Amino acid sequence: xKKLMIGNEALAxxxxxxxxxxxxxxxxxxSTEITEFLSGYRDIYSEWAPNEKxxxxxxxxxxxxxxxxxxxxxxxxxxxxxxxxFTLSYTGVNAGMVxxxxxxxxxxxxxxxxxxxxxxxxxxLPMLEPADSAEAHAFAKASFDLSEQFDTxxxxxxxxxxxxxxxxxxxxxRADVPDKEYVKTPSKYIMMPAYAKARHPIVEERMAKLxxxxxxxxxxxxxxxxxKSLGIITAGTCYQYVKEVFGDKVPVLKLGMVHPLxxxxxxxFAASVDRLxxxxxxxxxxxxxxxNLGIPVEGKNLFSPIGEYSQAVVAKAFGLPxxxxxxxxxxxxxxxxxxxxxxxRGLFYTLSKNKVTVIGDIGCYTLGAVxxxxxxxxxLCMGASVSGLHGFNKARGEASEGKSVxxxxxxxxxxxxxxxxxxxxxxxxxxxxxxxxxxxxxxxGHQQNPTTGMDIHGDPAxxxxxxxxxxxxxxxxxxxxxxxxxxxxxxxxxxxxxxKEPSVIISRRPCVLLKSVKKNPPEKVNADKCRGCRACMxxxxxAISFKDKKAVIDATLCVGCGVCNQKCAFGAIxx
Amino acid sequence: MKTTSVMIVGxxxxxxxxxxxxxxxxxxxxxxxxxxxxxHGMSQRxxxxxxxxxxxxxxxxxxxxxxxxDFIVSFEKLEAARYASCLKDGGxxxxxxxxxxxxxxxxxxxxxPADALDKLAAGGMHIDAIDALSLAEKAxxxxxxxxxxxxxxxxxxxxxxxxxxxxxxxxxxxKFVELNKAAFDLGYHA
Numbered sequence: 001x002k003k004l005m006i007g008n009e010a011l012a013x014x015x016x017x018x019x020x021x022x023x024x025x026x027x028x029x030x031s032t033e034i035t036e037f038l039s040g041y042r043d044i045y046s047e048w049a050p051n052e053k054x055x056x057x058x059x060x061x062x063x064x065x066x067x068x069x070x071x072x073x074x075x076x077x078x079x080x081x082x083x084x085x086f087t088l089s090y091t092g093v094n095a096g097m098v099x100x101x102x103x104x105x106x107x108x109x110x111x112x113x114x115x116x117x118x119x120x121x122x123x124x125l126p127m128l129e130p131a132d133s134a135e136a137h138a139f140a141k142a143s144f145d146l147s148e149q150f151d152t153x154x155x156x157x158x159x160x161x162x163x164x165x166x167x168x169x170x171x172x173x174r175a176d177v178p179d180k181e182y183v184k185t186p187s188k189y190i191m192m193p194a195y196a197k198a199r200h201p202i203v204e205e206r207m208a209k210l211x212x213x214x215x216x217x218x219x220x221x222x223x224x225x226x227x228k229s230l231g232i233i234t235a236g237t238c239y240q241y242v243k244e245v246f247g248d249k250v251p252v253l254k255l256g257m258v259h260p261l262x263x264x265x266x267x268x269f270a271a272s273v274d275r276l277x278x279x280x281x282x283x284x285x286x287x288x289x290x291x292n293l294g295i296p297v298e299g300k301n302l303f304s305p306i307g308e309y310s311q312a313v314v315a316k317a318f319g320l321p322x323x324x325x326x327x328x329x330x331x332x333x334x335x336x337x338x339x340x341x342x343x344x345r346g347l348f349y350t351l352s353k354n355k356v357t358v359i360g361d362i363g364c365y366t367l368g369a370v371x372x373x374x375x376x377x378x379x380l381c382m383g384a385s386v387s388g389l390h391g392f393n394k395a396r397g398e399a400s401e402g403k404s405v406x407x408x409x410x411x412x413x414x415x416x417x418x419x420x421x422x423x424x425x426x427x428x429x430x431x432x433x434x435x436x437x438x439x440x441x442x443x444x445g446h447q448q449n450p451t452t453g454m455d456i457h458g459d460p461a462x463x464x465x466x467x468x469x470x471x472x473x474x475x476x477x478x479x480x481x482x483x484x485x486x487x488x489x490x491x492x493x494x495x496x497x498x499x500k501e502p503s504v505i506i507s508r509r510p511c512v513l514l515k516s517v518k519k520n521p522p523e524k525v526n527a528d529k530c531r532g533c534r535a536c537m538x539x540x541x542x543a544i545s546f547k548d549k550k551a552v553i554d555a556t557l558c559v560g561c562g563v564c565n566q567k568c569a570f571g572a573i574x575x
Numbered sequence: 576m577k578t579t580s581v582m583i584v585g586x587x588x589x590x591x592x593x594x595x596x597x598x599x600x601x602x603x604x605x606x607x608x609x610x611x612x613x614x615h616g617m618s619q620r621x622x623x624x625x626x627x628x629x630x631x632x633x634x635x636x637x638x639x640x641x642x643x644x645d646f647i648v649s650f651e652k653l654e655a656a657r658y659a660s661c662l663k664d665g666g667x668x669x670x671x672x673x674x675x676x677x678x679x680x681x682x683x684x685x686x687x688p689a690d691a692l693d694k695l696a697a698g699g700m701h702i703d704a705i706d707a708l709s710l711a712e713k714a715x716x717x718x719x720x721x722x723x724x725x726x727x728x729x730x731x732x733x734x735x736x737x738x739x740x741x742x743x744x745x746x747x748x749x750k751f752v753e754l755n756k757a758a759f760d761l762g763y764h765a
Binding site for chain 2: 002003004006108109132160161164165166167168237240241243244310311312322323324325326327328329331332333334335336337338339364367370371372537540542544545546556
């Protein structure tokens with residue numbers, strides 16, 4: 001049956017048909033939907049893990065236990081999972097195991113633009129890269145067999161344009177794959193030096209065999225072209241841009257397996273064309289390989305290592321004319337912002353008003369950094385708010401203690417914030433950590449996490465008690481506040497900053513986009529009472545604007561949170 | 576057969592993803608090769624959102640570049656102006672006349688360009704502007720702006736109305752089918 005699917009759904013379908021038994025992942029755009037779609041297959045086990053390292057280890061354990069397993073993450077998640085990754089290369093697998101990693105060229109929703117192919121090279125693992133949903137489906141389905149045939153973890157790399165582009169997939173049936181026996185094999189699965197030394201040569205032999213396999217791998221192919229004055233080597237989404245520009249005119253070596261690369265195939269292809277160009281987003285990984293073979297090749301001399309490509313980018317690099325187009329006037333930007341009624345707003349307004357230094361973290365609340373709140377000083381990576389604040393305070397002492405906070409969401413705190421809090425408690429910095437508990441993983445589109453009390457299916461699950469956890473690691477002062485109450489936020493912030501010991505403030509209110517959250521009727525501005533002082537504008541709510549020197553509230557956006565109400569000294573905002 | 580390119584643009588939360596899925600399902604059922612490209616995540620939080628739908632005998636790139644769109648369906652006036660350079664010579668902009676102020680306008684850092692659509696029309700673009708918000712409210716929900724605009728777009732396609740209505744049935748949740756059919760009808764006959 002044919003169906004239009006985003007790449008992430010196609011991967012999920014492919015893994016399902018390929019006999020997956022277990023999936024464990026941490027959400028991260030653009031990878032999240034793979035696991036969400038897999039969770040729809042109730043005959044397999046699926047879960048959200050607290051972070052990518054845990055997810056990869058759960059998937060490893062499942063493979064060891066005899067079931068085909070997958071874990072999925074965004075590119076920066078692979079940094080978190082890098083520890084198990086590198087040694088998984090040595091142990092190999094029992095049942096087939098695949099790790100999906102989604103890169104985000106152009107950083108649609110990410111903090112950097114790293115190229116995950118470097119991990120395949122560094123960890124010595126095979127990597128596949130589909131170019132549309134049909135390939136995502138086919139590669140995923142075949143990946144477990146590849147994993148078992150070569151006794152290796154298989155990496156599946158996608159990028160945003162594959163993850164979130166729909167194209168047509170021809171679905172098949174689920175394979176009936178019996179579980180593998182688990183046999184205790186210390187020399188393979190215990191990676192202490194004596195055994196690991198014996199495994200490293202096996203890794204090298206495996207890569208040599210995989211390089212041979214790459215020469216005949218069905219995922220590497222040549223699209224013949226009529227004009228041999230140019231030949232293009234490409235992979236992934238770039239293949240589509242090349243074909244859009246050149247159609248069947250130019251021969252194309254299309255790589256579905258991007259590590260290891262097929263040396264002979266590349267040599268033969270290079271010999272068949274006058275000029276050889278590699279088209280690849282981000283780093284010149286394939287180009288470097290070809291150069292190291294001593295073959296004249298172009299690539300990053302024509303293309304940028306920055307951002308996403310498109311057919312226009314490819315056309316321009318080859319000196320082809322761009323399509324005629326109008327150049328309209330520049331218009332005001334429309335940056336993303338906290339939603340109307342977002343519980344983070346009241347807390348960030350309080351931080352902004354008190355002019356504290358805010359070490360931020362990854363989530364919707366990163367948007368506390370934008371105008372008019374401008375409340376954030378730093379955002380590095382998952383969990384870095386808590387540990388970063390500790391370091392900041394150790395460096396500056398009394399110059400920053402009592403004047404700085406960390407802000408971190410509930411899911412991010414579970415991911416890697418709690419370890420930083422342990423450092424604060426253990427090494428004693430006078431730091432104040434604010435956990436923004438909106439009872440969900442928000443930014444990636446509402447996934448459950450260990451603090452929500454529900455599992456991936458929305459069924460009841462173990463629930464971490466944040467207050468008890470903070471107390472347990474040694475934080476004595478733990479306060480809870482409702483971020484819709486500005487006076488309470490201000491009071492608790494001042495109290496905890498003044499305290500001469502580490503403290504945690506839990507700013508608790510569920511995400512307003514959750515279906516379970518009851519919305520209040522929209523607020524209205526009484527124009528007779530409004531003095532046009534713009535105090536309500538300081539909170540940066542998208543539902544409030546100014547018309548004819550008076551505030552107006554958009555009734556379609558307003559959820560009646562009442563935060564603006566507390567800002568109005570003239571009682572002009574009425575429920 | 577050439578590829579037709581439709582850009583759907585708007586503000587995060589306006590339902591452009593559902594509109595692109597409706598279009599994708601319709602065109603797949605019609606036997607075309609189809610690609611639909613969405614961007615999720617940060618851009619959904621009230622930011623500018625763009626979705627590409629391309630169909631034809633064989634579609635390669637899911638992206639629509641400058642000067643390539645046969646149609647731009649804009650859920651908001653300012654967004655039509657933002658992406659107008661993507662329109663092909665002789666293309667059509669179907670636009671909802673609703674104004675949603677972006678944060679720079681709300682904070683007073685920028686002004687909303689009131690004459691944006693007039694300028695596009697003066698530049699020679701075919702602008703088909705409708706008050707989709709009022710029509711959606713008439714159909715029963717302000718949230719149906721997306722399907723009103725799909726109804727308007729349908730006038731330019733040679734696909735019978737009943738095929739669109741069938742695609743609505745396969746795309747939206749059963750309890751919203753009648754509302755969306757009504758919204759489509761109002762857009763189609765506007």
